[in-house]
Amino acid sequence: MNATVEQLAPVEQQATELWVVAALYQFKEVTDPADLQQRLLDLVQTIKLCGTLIVAGEGINGTVAGDRHAIDTVHQFLLDEGFNDMEYKESQSHDKPFRKMKIKLKKEIVTLGVEVKPRDLVGHYLDPKQWNELIQQDDVILIDTRNDYEYKAGTFKGAIDPKTETFREFPEYVQKNLANNKDKKIAMFCTGGIRCEKSTSLLLQEGFKEVYHLKGGVLKYLEETPAEESLWEGECFVFDGRTAVTHGVEEGVNVKCHACGWPLTPAEVAQPSYEHGVSCVYCIDKTTEKQKQGFRMRQSQIAAAKKKRL
Template sequence: MLVLHNKTSNQQLKTLMRKSTEPRTTVSFYKYCLINNPQTFRDHLYIAFSKLKVLGRIYIAPEGINAQISVPTRLYKTMTQLLYQARTDFYGLRMNIALDNTRQSFWVLRIKVRNRIVADGIKDRNFNPSNVGHYLQAKEVNSMLQDPDVVFVDMRNYYEYEVGHFNNAIEVPSHTFRDQLPMAVDILQKYKEKKIVMYCTGGIRCEKASAYMLYHGFKNVYHLEGGIIEYTRYAREHGLPLMFIGKNFVFDERMGEPVTNDVISKCHQCGISCDRHTNCLHNSCHLLFIQCSSCSEKYKGCCNSECREKLNTINRQQ
């Protein structure tokens, strides 16, 4: 009988990952397309990716696929060919290779079937996600950043924005993309006659956001093709100035990829310059926050004194 899910403990998997010296490539990709039987496709993909030692997080829904994965570098081309063969509409799929491949990113393969590949909270059946804004590439982005009639909008969560963003980009302060969409419509009403440029990490959120803005009456809507990852890669390869400053937050073990050396955020506990995200070590809290090394030592990796004392109590009891 085929095993279609992981059966090894997370701790064992993390240990194996940290011991491994095999070069791996971290890559993300997504595709909005009709998948008639997501569960069947999920099971086929899990079997194939397991054989290739792929690790990471993949969501499959009737509207498409969204993946952030790590694959042995020697098997990267095999993995891409497998995807192209799985579905004809995957051919030529944009592969956003990570800016930083020096650190391990994932330790387990999880493929889940969901209603949406990105949780958007949209229930209006008249909304057409395929009617998206104009795609922009790095050269156009740099040019438009100089135009006073263009408004840049960051469609990532507040904790992503605080460690890195484009100069003068508007923040839509929220914990979730679901909450951001209606907030963006409200915030941008006063800019309705301007050109609106939306961006995110790899393109999946800003692409849907551009469609949502068009649906709500905005006319001149653009979005960054391939997101911050593709923008940075292209700018570096072609010697363009980097207009994104700071760190690009990523949802894996690395928690961030430096784009520039600028540190624009501060430790949430002492206020010194810092862009190191961590999760509170008290498991009942597990808050994501920015903490410098000094405060990490002082608070034992916790977000405050209360969590530190609770953690100390648990450790003494064990």
């Protein structure tokens, strides 16, 4: 199987006001990932769906958006395929969250780069209430397993930022920074829970004794935890057009710099360094004027395409 095989399905503009957004994953043996990819591609040709689904020998992962019928159709398809223990969460978006529908074939449904066995070796799951009780204990090391730009948008109070740009860097972080803490309580979290399935498996494989993670991730926590009881600070970065969500999984105020991908607060958008789709305070000095001109051309093309659809 190739490292990555991607196929696209056309997506028509949705007529309904709200898009249903479904984030899902399950670690489950898939005997013929290419066949599952093809059948999913055939399915999404018949419904109005956008987003990304990743298929691998170890399971399925992705976030998709569509009308109620489209989401129910793909959900039922996966249930019929035996994915009946999915971590599955829904939210809503007023705007189309993704431009296309992608079905990707990969070696891993979330890329750690180190072989682990999340179906056999995984940490202690905690629901939001149990999580709040644990992470307020003085002897707990709380680690955000997400990437640096996700941490920037928001995180749990007291959480450590590993400063990783990709999840592939997390095993190196563990080796360099946690190797002497194998007898400590380690609590980890991520957006939807999938990265923690692998990170807890990795730590247990490396000999850590007490490893915990937030079941359903930050999205489930924000859905179930009242703001007045929450230990979350800021917003939760999401990989779709909403940029970030807050309590109740409502769309937040952060916007994404489409030049570098970092989430920006309204105050950062108001700075002179910000030019939509071209630069922000985090990347203005990291690109050449020629690159910025290319970004401007791209933005004008996007604007023209949107105007044509209206």
